């Protein structure tokens with residue numbers, strides 16, 4: 001009964017916020033730079049996405065992917081332990097439908113091409129523009 005009242009209230013709010021409606025998509029953020037993860041987290045949460053987890057290298061990225069089953073992965077290319085391309089390949093082995101968007105730096109065109117060939121949906125280039133990040137995330141989730 002309490003749950004029912006709760007649901008009615010929830011519905012009647014008419015919120016535009018996807019997270020409140022339980023529809024928020026989750027994103028796994030992979031980057032070895034803490035400030036970069038913080039920046040991406042900020043952009044995502046301000047736009048109604050949920051951060052599933054953060055990973056600072058490719059090995060952690062795979063672990064967190066298996067733990068949290070995110071809707072999308074944002075994957076830095078250059079990371080210690082295991083780079084983003086290798087982690088992308090491993091994640092696509094675990095789930096052939098995994099949605100991964102690569103985060104590259106200037107001058108990494110060859111690695112971006114390799115990533116796309118390995119199944120990455122898109123890429124964003126650092127320094128990030130919030131609009132471009134959200135655009136790529138939304139398109140990859142369509």
Ligand SMILES: [Mg+2]
Nearest residue numbers: 032076078079
């Ligand atoms: Mg890096």
